[in-house]
Every structure is written in C-alpha cells, then in structure tokens.
Amino acid sequence: MSPLDRRTFLTRSLITAGAGAVGVGVGTSASDASAKRPSATEQAHSVLSDELATRIPFDGAHQSGVLTPAQDHMTMLALDSIAPNGAVLFEGLQALSAQARRLMHGDPVGVTEVDDPPPDSGILGAYDAPDALTVTVAFGAALFDDRYGLGHLRPKRLVEMPNFPNDNIDPTRSGGDVLVQVCANHRDTVIHTVREILRATAGKLVVRWTLDGFQSAARGPTPRSNKRNLFAFRDGTANPDVTDAVLMNRLIWVQPGSGEPRWATSGTYQVVRTIRMHVEFWDRVGMLEQEQMIGRYRVSGAPLGGDGEFEDPDYPSDPDGRRIKLDAHIRLANPRTPTTANQRILRRGYNYHRGVDEAGDLDDGLLFIAFNQDPDRQFATIQTRLTPEPMVDYITPVGGGYFFAPPGTSGPPDWVGSGLAAT
Amino acid sequence: MATFVPRFPLQRMRPTQRSGKGRLALAALAALAALVALVAVGALVAVALVGSALSPAGLFGGSRPFSVHRLVAQANPSDPLGVRITRVYGTTTPAKIYGTEIGQQEDQGINRSGQMISDLSPLAPAAFRGPVSAYKRYAAGWLVRVSHETAVLGAALRAGNRAAAESAWRDTWSAYLHLGAVYGLFGSLDQEIDGMPGGVPGGTSSPHFSGLHRIEMGLWTGQPPHSLVRWSNLLAVDVAQLRRVLPGVQITPLVYATRSHEILEDAQRDLLSGMDVPWSGEGVLGTAAGLVATDEVVRTLRPLLGGRDNTLVEVQNELLLLSSALAKVRREHHGTWPTLAELSITQRELVDGTLAGALGALEQLPGSLEAAALPEIPNIPAGQ
Numbered sequence: 159m160s161p162l163d164r165r166t167f168l169t170r171s172l173i174t175a176g177a178g179a180v181g182v183g184v185g186t187s188a189s190d191a192s193a194k195r196p197s198a199t200e201q202a203h204s205v206l207s208d209e210l211a212t213r214i215p216f217d218g219a220h221q222s223g224v225l226t227p228a229q230d231h232m233t234m235l236a237l238d239s240i241a242p243n244g245a246v247l248f249e250g251l252q253a254l255s256a257q258a259r260r261l262m263h264g265d266p267v268g269v270t271e272v273d274d275p276p277p278d279s280g281i282l283g284a285y286d287a288p289d290a291l292t293v294t295v296a297f298g299a300a301l302f303d304d305r306y307g308l309g310h311l312r313p314k315r316l317v318e319m320p321n322f323p324n325d326n327i328d329p330t331r332s333g334g335d336v337l338v339q340v341c342a343n344h345r346d347t348v349i350h351t352v353r354e355i356l357r358a359t360a361g362k363l364v365v366r367w368t369l370d371g372f373q374s375a376a377r378g379p380t381p382r383s384n385k386r387n388l389f390a391f392r393d394g395t396a397n398p399d400v401t402d403a404v405l406m407n408r409l410i411w412v413q414p415g416s417g418e419p420r421w422a423t424s425g426t427y428q429v430v431r432t433i434r435m436h437v438e439f440w441d442r443v444g445m446l447e448q449e450q451m452i453g454r455y456r457v458s459g460a461p462l463g464g465d466g467e468f469e470d471p472d473y474p475s476d477p478d479g480r481r482i483k484l485d486a487h488i489r490l491a492n493p494r495t496p497t498t499a500n501q502r503i504l505r506r507g508y509n510y511h512r513g514v515d516e517a518g519d520l521d522d523g524l525l526f527i528a529f530n531q532d533p534d535r536q537f538a539t540i541q542t543r544l545t546p547e548p549m550v551d552y553i554t555p556v557g558g559g560y561f562f563a564p565p566g567t568s569g570p571p572d573w574v575g576s577g578l579a580a581t
Numbered sequence: 582m583a584t585f586v587p588r589f590p591l592q593r594m595r596p597t598q599r600s601g602k603g604r605l606a607l608a609a610l611a612a613l614a615a616l617v618a619l620v621a622v623g624a625l626v627a628v629a630l631v632g633s634a635l636s637p638a639g640l641f642g643g644s645r646p647f648s649v650h651r652l653v654a655q656a657n658p659s660d661p662l663g664v665r666i667t668r669v670y671g672t673t674t675p676a677k678i679y680g681t682e683i684g685q686q687e688d689q690g691i692n693r694s695g696q697m698i699s700d701l702s703p704l705a706p707a708a709f710r711g712p713v714s715a716y717k718r719y720a721a722g723w724l725v726r727v728s729h730e731t732a733v734l735g736a737a738l739r740a741g742n743r744a745a746a747e748s749a750w751r752d753t754w755s756a757y758l759h760l761g762a763v764y765g766l767f768g769s770l771d772q773e774i775d776g777m778p779g780g781v782p783g784g785t786s787s788p789h790f791s792g793l794h795r796i797e798m799g800l801w802t803g804q805p806p807h808s809l810v811r812w813s814n815l816l817a818v819d820v821a822q823l824r825r826v827l828p829g830v831q832i833t834p835l836v837y838a839t840r841s842h843e844i845l846e847d848a849q850r851d852l853l854s855g856m857d858v859p860w861s862g863e864g865v866l867g868t869a870a871g872l873v874a875t876d877e878v879v880r881t882l883r884p885l886l887g888g889r890d891n892t893l894v895e896v897q898n899e900l901l902l903l904s905s906a907l908a909k910v911r912r913e914h915h916g917t918w919p920t921l922a923e924l925s926i927t928q929r930e931l932v933d934g935t936l937a938g939a940l941g942a943l944e945q946l947p948g949s950l951e952a953a954a955l956p957e958i959p960n961i962p963a964g965q
C-alpha cells in the first residue's frame with residue numbers, strides 16, 4: 159500500500175468525521191493540508207482502516223464506554239491500590255487518566271534516547287491508532303474504607319457485591335479498588351492499552367483480577383440484529399435506547415438531588431458479574447426448552463409467538479405464560495409493567511472463554527456488565543427476581559463486583575475521580 | 582438433520598437368520614443408508630425398490646436376492662422403501678401414525694403448522710409409575726445406609742478420631758450420593774444435608790451452612806472433631822426426616838426422565854471440577870456413586886425405552902465404558918478411590934473423557950421419554 163494518498167485520506171476523514179461522537183481521528187495535522195510533506199500522524203492515518211482510525215473522546219460530561227456501542231474486544235482489569243496515602247493514590251489515578259486519554263486519542267509513538275527503554279511498548283507500531291478505544295474507570299467500595307479517609311465520599315449505594323442465591327463467588331475473582339474497562343475494535347489495541355496502563359500506574363495500583371471478553375461477529379440478518387452470547391441467543395435486544403438522553407438520565411446517570419455525594423453526579427453504578435455458562439450442559443438441552451428458558455426464539459431472537467427480534471412480547475395478552483413462561487428469563491428480568499419501568503438497566507456484556515476447568519469442561523461465560531443509576535432499585539431487584547428462573551441450572555456467577563464509574567472529565571489535566579480530591 | 586433410525590426394529594432379527602444372511606443384510610443396510618442419504622440431501626430422483634424385497638423379511642430373512650428393481654421419481658421421500666409397518670415396539674401409538682406421520686415430521690423437524698416438534702409419540706404418564714416406585718425402593722435402601730453411616734460418623738467425631746471420622750464421612754456422603762440427583766425433590770432437606778456455602782448469606786461462616794459439607798470443611802481444615810458433633814447430630818435429624826418424607830415424594834415423569842442424565846451431569850460439573858468437594862477432593866468417589874444411581878434409574882426405565890430410538894443400547898454401552906474406566910482407576914489406586922489431586926493426567930483424561938461420552942448418550946433420554954406432547958406456542962395477537 160502506498161505510504162500516502164492524501165486525497166483518499168481527506169475524503170475518508172470528511173465522510174466519517176460527521177458521524178457524531180464516534181468520528182475518525184484526523185490527528186493534529188489536518189490543518190497543514192497545504193504543507194508539502196505529510197506528518198507522521200497523517201502518514202499513519204492514510205493506511206489505517208476506518209475501524210482503526212475511529213476515535214472516541216476521553217473527555218466529556220460522562221465517561222465513554224458506558225453508552226458507547228460495545229466494541230469487539232475488551233479486558234476488564236480490577237486493580238487494588240497499594241498507595242501508602244491518598245496523595246499517592248491520586249497520583250496513580252491521575253496517571254491512569256492521562257494514559258487513557260493519550261491512548262484513546264492515538265499518538266505517534268515517541269522516540270527517546272536510543273539507550274533508554276522506549277516510552278511505549280511499540281506493539282502497535284509507530285503510531286498508536288485510536289481504534290475506538292475506550293478506557294472506563296470505576297471505583298469499588300473498598301476504596302472508601304479507612305485507608306485514604308474517603309469514607310464520607312462513598313457513593314451511597316456503593317457496597318460490596320451482595321451474595322445472591324446461586325452465587326459461587328471466588329474472592330480472588332471479585333472486588334477491587336479500581337476497575338478499568340478497556341474496549342477497542344481489535345485485540346492488540348486492548349492488550350497494548352492494558353500494558354501501558356499498568357506501566358503508568360506501577361507501584362501504586364496492582365492487578366487483583368482480570369478477564370478478557372469478546373463480542374460475537376455481526377452476522378445479521380440486518381445491521382440492527384443483535385449479536386449472540388454463548389448460549390446462542392441474541393443478547394442486548396431489549397436494552398433501553400442509549401440515544402434517548404431523558405431516559406438515560408432516568409435510568410443510568412446519577413442525578414443531582416438524589417442523596418448522592420455531589421461529586422458523583424453524572425456518574426453511574428457499574429455492576430460486573432463473571433457468570434460461568436455451562437455450555438456443554440446447555441448443548442444437551444432440547445431446543446424448545448432452551449427457548450422457553452429464555453422466552454425467545456434462538457434463531458431470530460423474536461419473543462416466543464412473535465416474528466421479529468424487536469417485537470413486543472405483549473405479556474398482558476399472555477397472563478398464564480402459554481407463550482412466554484412466567485419464569486422465562488426475559489419475563490422475570492423485565493415484566494414490562496409501569497412499576498418495573500424504572501428498574502431497567504443498560505447491559506453491555508461480553509462473552510469470555512478462559513480454557514477448560516478441571517473436569518475438562520469449557521470455562522466459557524458472560525462477563526455481565528450493567529450500568530444503572532441505583533443498583534438497589536435496579537440491578538439487585540432484577541437479580542433477585544431472577545432467582546427462580548430455570549436458567550440458573552446452567553450458569554454459575556463466580557466473580558465480579560459493584561463499582562461506581564465517576565462522571566467524565568473536562569480535559570487535561572482533569573482526571574476521573576478528581577472529585578474525590580477536590581472535596 | 583435427524584440421524585437415521587430404522588423404523589422397523591432390528592431386534593426382530595433372529596441370530597440364525599443373521600448368520601445365514603449376514604452379508605446380505607449388511608449390504609442391504611449399506612444400501613439403505615445410502616438411500617437415506619440420497620433422500621436427505623434432497624436428491625430429485627430417489628430410488629424405489631421392490632416392496633417385497635424390502636420388507637423386513639425380505640431384507641433379513643427372505644430368500645430373494647437384494648436388487649434394485651427400477652428408478653423412479655419418488656413422490657413420498659419420507660417413505661422411500663415402501664415398507665408396511667403394523668406395530669412399533671415401545672409405543673401404543675398405531676404404527677400408521679408412528680411410522681409415517683411422526684416419522685415424516687421427524688425427518689423434517691416441523692409439524693404441519695411449521696413448528697418444531699418431537700420425534701416420538703409421548704409415553705403414557707402411568708408408564709412411569711413402576712420405574713418411580715422401583716427407584717424409591719432403591720433410594721429407601723440407600724437411606725438406611727446413610728443413617729447407619731451417619732451414626733458411625735457421629736461416634737468417630739465424639740471419639741475425637743479424625744482419621745476414622747474422615748473415612749466415615751466418605752461412606753456417609755457416598756451413600757447419600759447413591760440416591761442420585763435429589764435436588765428440589767426433598768424441599769430444603771437436600772440443601773441442609775448436602776448444600777454448599779455459596780448462596781448462603783455469610784458463606785462458610787454462616788450458621789445456616791450445615792450438613793455433610795460443613796463437616797467436610799471442618800475435618801479437612803483441621804477443626805477439632807468434637808466441634809463438629811453438633812453438625813453430625815443435625816445431619817442425623819435431617820436424614821431421619823428424609824426417610825419419613827421419601828415415600829410421599831412426588832416424582833413426575835418429566836422430572837424422572839430428566840434426572841436420568843442430570844445425576845452424572847452434576848457429577849461432572851460439581852464433583853470432578855472440584856467445585857463441591859473443595860476440602861476433601863473426593864470428586865471421583867462422588868462420581869462413582871452417581872454412576873450407580875444412574876445405572877439404577879436407567880434400569881428402571883428399561884421397559885419404557887425398548888424400541889424408542891436406539892437410546893437404551895447407546896446409554897448402556899457408554900455407562901459400561903464409564904464403569905470400567907472408574908474401575909481401572911480404582912485398581913490403579915490399590916482398590917481405593919483417589920482424590921482429584923491424586924489422579925494422574927492419563928487417569929484424569931480417561932475419567933473426564935468417558936464421562937463426557939456417557940453424557941453424550943444420556944442426553945437422549947429425556948427426549949426419548951417424553952410423557953406429554955410438546956406444547957404449541959400460540960402467536961402474539963396481531964395489531965400490536
């Protein structure tokens with residue numbers, strides 16, 4: 159491929175730059191269009207696919223990676239702080255945000271002295287393409303214990319994740335002071351980001367647990383069709399509409415005057431559940447039974463008795479569960495009544511595959527991620543209602559935690575969590 | 582695509598006939614398989630053979646040589662052989678329906694209104710009465726054993742003898758697992774007797790975490806045997822209670838048919854993975870008990886399974902393989918059940934792999950044992 163085709167480069171930038179928040183990064187050099195020689199950033203961009211060139215802003219009223227459509231790859235990093243005091247902790251968090259901002263923007267990899275270790279691992283080449291990277295930072299309840307004197311700032315509903323019936327939570331795979339959700343279009347971008355973040359925060363934050371996730375490919379039949387989870391059912395169909403700002407303020411973002419500490423406004427609670435799915439067991443279940451457990455057709459994703467994925471299951475006309483059983487997953491998760499409307503959550507989960515367990519069974523599952531304004535009113539209510547669903551025989555929640563993702567940042571040098579230092 | 586299962590039972594073949602015409606029969610079977618493949622891939626021209634040569638008698642016992650008579654376009658691909666069947670083993674459904682309509686539906690996987698349906702006509706629910714009572718007698722027998730072993734366990738704990746208590750714990754727990762997949766049948770009793778701390782608020786330190794695994798935790802983490810006596814007392818009470826309720830427990834055909842494969846599924850998921858035996862590691866012992874329970878359930882179901890697909894034969898073969906795999910491992914450990922950690926890689930692979938194979942056969946049981954037609958799902962009313 160030729161190093162630069164300026165015309166192609168500009169055209170593509172113009173077309174895609176209009177796509178809203180998710181635009182194509184044009185680097186810092188679009189203004190020097192009259193210059194004879196392209197900058198390193200321009201050169202790099204000219205050979206990037208649109209996917210790699212896609213940039214999502216780090217700064218904004220809310221953090222990205224919440225309403226952002228799920229990129230194909232993710233790694234969840236749960237970190238514990240070993241900082242001896244609050245000042246050092248804040249330094250670590252500042253470094254975390256600065257690194258995230260730099261990587262999400264995409265930069266040419268700097269060159270320093272040849273006898274110094276390079277400042278970037280370089281695994282993405284000479285240019286860290288943005289690749290729709292999002293780094294979303296959240297805090298666990300543990301951060302507000304007595305180590306750093308932050309107790310009075312703890313978001314009101316931030317507690318250690320309760321032990322729900324049917325849970326089998328492994329402490330080494332749950333909890334953490336700081337949660338970092340790294341998502342991007344390509345696996346190497348995610349791995350690179352994890353590596354650079356750990357490098358920037360070394361000595362202050364250490365990994366407690368981590369898990370890699372992936373999205374299934376978009377296999378249609380329409381661009382809107384949702385992708386499948388590892389039980390082969392479409393996942394995400396009935397999510398609330400993220401483009402509806404009013405709805406997001408009602409369901410996702412913490413509002414002023416809700417009794418939460420002021421710094422938490424515009425943040426959101428992030429519930430993470432590592433849910434092992436016993437896929438061999440599931441594969442031994444008859445098709446109809448699978449569909450009845452979920453309440454939808456496996457192939458189309460339509461509610462049972464319906465035709466289209468996005469059709470309303472219409473529970474009022476099915477009071478006895480002849481179409482969709484009363485204990486079907488979707489019916490318990492969201493009975494779609496006026497009183498349950500404010501319990502809805504935004505699910506942004508990822509499939510995972512961690513090899514096999516001791517008995518030779520696949521260790522596959524769902525890294526369930528839900529964003530909500532109030533985990534008691536929303537997530538926990540749903541989770542409790544799901545207790546008797548027949549699907550519980552095929553899944554085991556093994557890890558995760560409750561976290562709070564603070565509001566977004568105003569631009570450098572602001573950092574995620576700066577509200578903790580300001581108050 | 583549905584696997585090909587001969588609609589006429591091969592069991593009718595007598596050994597003498599088979600030996601006499603063995604090669605012919607095999608050739609005929611090969612041709613049959615080819616035929617089915619042809620039809621199944623939707624070949625436009627299917628093959629019809631002379632009816633008389635293809636009746637079961639013609640195939641296996643008749644004197645006429647097997648031959649392709651003529652090739653014609655087949656109007657009814659689900660019945661390419663023109664075989665007349667009058668009676669089908671294992672069902673009271675008239676052969677006309679079983680062999681043609683239901684068979685036709687199976688091959689297409691859908692009924693006339695386009696919905697997916699089951700391949701076999703449902704069994705009468707009453708047919709399960711005998712198997713369920715036989716299972717209950719079996720379970721009652723093992724419960725007597727559980728009571729006895731619980732008493733031995735209690736005595737060892739009171740005597741402060743850890744080694745004896747561990748051995749008694751193994752016997753008690755193994756005896757209990759011989760009951761099979763009992764969850765849900767006995768209300769909360771099963772959780773109290775064999776429950777794990779996960780899901781109990783407070784986990785391992787909760788006073789609600791009781792039963793065999795509470796004692797397991799105590800014994801294998803060095804708690805004084807005396808401190809566990811209260812749990813064995815409670816266990817004895819629960820077991821006695823279970824013996825009282827067992828005769829009255831309702832086990833529906835659906836539940837019974839499902840349990841037939843769930844016992845070993847649970848063994849794989851909870852026991853061989855180490856999940857439910859985190860302290861003792863006795864996953865192999867528990868699996869061996871689950872195998873005995875499965876064998877018993879399958880034995881009671883034998884009369885119902887005759888002629889329903891090839892399920893029984895496949896299941897029995899796989900269970901036999903599993904039991905010889907376990908026996909081999911036990912021999913290699915001088916007649917005792919090794920803990921999970923004591924398994925060599927080869928032994929581990931043998932046990933895991935054979936169990937996975939057995940589960941592959943057992944998964945057919947619930948489908949072969951359906952006692953009710955699958956429900957039709959009504960459509961969402963129009964005008965939404």
Ligand code: HEM
Binds near residue numbers: 392396434540
């Ligand atoms: C491995 C575990 C899970 C699997 C396989 C699973 C699968 C599914 C599927 C296939 C759907 C239907 C498609 C859709 O609307 O997205 C669905 C919907 C849903 N699930 Fe789950 N789910 C799991 C865990 C959970 C958990 C832990 C929760 C919350 C506590 C939850 C809450 C929901 C909700 C709220 C819906 C939407 C229902 C509606 O609005 O109609 N799910 N899930």
